[in-house]
Amino acid sequence: MLIHELSKRTGITIHTIRFYEKSGLIQGKRDAHVKSNNYFHYDEDTVEKLALIRDAKSIGFTLREIGQLMDAWFTNQLSIPEKIAVLDEKLESIDEKIKQLMEMKATISEFKKRVETESC
Amino acid sequence: MLIHELSKRTGITIHTIRFYEKSGLIQGKRDAHVKSNNYFHYDEDTVEKLALIRDAKSIGFTLREIGQLMDAWFTNQLSIPEKIAVLDEKLESIDEKIKQLMEMKATISEFKKRVETESC
DNA sequence: TGCAAGTATAGACCATGCTCTTATGTTGTG
């Protein structure tokens, strides 16, 4: 599919998709048979990648980290133990984030209680 | 205390503290009696605020959101129901983040399993 | 064939959150 369709299917703007491509997160392929243009073609994996980027970004991963994750996910540049190491690292950092969120939740809840009693 | 001590006590650089002050997150007070300088003086609340900024930032709150939180926390610009509303909103957004983190954890764990079996 | 819609590249511009430099004035200790 071309960039327009990719954009429609993922809800990510063409501009942002191009930005991600320039950043090395996704790669379209040009059709060697077609010489009249140099349009990029995208596959289903790219749709999945963009969904992953969207989700991972929303939980605070940087594009750099997401890139590492996707290398473990979609490419064969890494050996299996290397892939597992990357995934374990991300799992750990997620646990750490959850822990910090729990702490902040406790802090805010505690303060909320204080505000409530203050009103009596 | 002056900015140098505030910096030492919080581990946040003087530059960054000044940036937060310019952004409206903290406010030093000038001593009206002293006319030879216009140094800012900071209180204990400011130390707590900077700790809160550090923690809240690390879990993905923006400075704008942290500012709202601190208005509910430290000032009396908001009524008690308004304060509670702000706190509830932040608690909800924390729950949402935790939920998303759990989902991403499941996704990555699932993929890890696939990578592991692939190696057999 | 003309024209709208799509595509590419290059680069300007923006918000957030710093980080540092320059310039200048103040304070405190030997």
Next chain:
DNA sequence: CACAACATAAGAGCATGGTCTATACTTGCA
């Protein structure tokens, strides 16, 4: 009183993650 250490303000510069504009070429349909 010299001088280091501290303070101020103003503003430049930077990394990240976009967002948009300009320019120019290609494609597909009436």
